[in-house]
Amino acid sequence: MYYLPKELFFPSVSLAHSSGIIALGGDLSPERLQLAYKSGIFPWFEDGEPITWWSPNPRMVLFLDELIVSKSMRNILNRNVLKVTFNQNFRDVISNCQEVKREGQNGTWITNDMIEAYCKLHELGIAKSVEVWQDEELVGGLYGVDLGHVFCGESMFSLVSNASKVAFIALVEKLRTENYKLLDCQVYNSHLESLGCREIDREEFIEILKVEKVDS
Incomplete structure (x- = not known):
């Protein structure tokens, strides 16, 4: 060690x-x-x-063209009930990720020191957030670290059904239009797999990290 x-x-x-x-x-x-x-x-x-x-x-990642959007999720997106913004309320997003209880977890790994550290990264334009709103109220979102060609997702939260999925899909669509190589999701879980994420060898992931984005 x-x-x-x-x-x-x-x-x-x-x-x-x-x-x-x-x-x-x-x-x-x-x-x-x-x-x-x-x-x-x-x-x-x-x-x-x-x-x-x-x-x-292995490393859990999403290759952006492998995103899975179910028919029910497409219906939710088409109704435009939830509004998405980017980098408008980073501290509120990470604070909600800390506070919202998750099934099977007794506590949170997002400590107060962690919040302050990532807020500093946000001020430098490196850590970024996606916010989901319903009737002007923050109801979901996610945050992560933006390397310019790979986005490293950290945590998501939902206060209403499907809000974190809406944030995830909106982020993937944005990354795809900006020619990112992939979305890093760190470790396996079945929820991520249902969205199209899969595990790859760590060596392959590291090689992707080394290759900078070429803007078209």
Whole structure:
């Protein structure tokens, strides 16, 4: 197990434990977070635990042309009941992701320090949010880290049915029009799979990270 020094450094992801853990310690500075995401690494830990850095193998991703939108979801989108915005209420989105309870989870990994760290990234134009509104009320959304050619999704929330799916679909459509290579979803869950996400080898993911976007 690697314990990070004060210097900006991460070991090669090939040295990660089979669990996906690659290092402990360090900090949540904007510089370290940017280096982490560019290296295929992200922080994931609970309050009271040391900062834990992960690079799982396999990696859950969405290739943008593989998005699955069900007939029922198309009907919801066509009704225009929910309005979508981008980067209008980042702090409210990440705070809701922290507070909204999820089935099977006792707590949250989004600590207060994590919120402040990602809000700093947002101020730098690196962390971004999608907001979903119903009657002028924030009812869903997601946030993540934008690398310019890969968007690293972090967390979603819904206060009404399907709001997070609306945010996800809107983000994918935006990334597709801007020639992004994929949406990183980190680790497997069945909800993501139902939207078209699939697991790929970590080495393939790292190779995609290395290839910068070419604007058309």
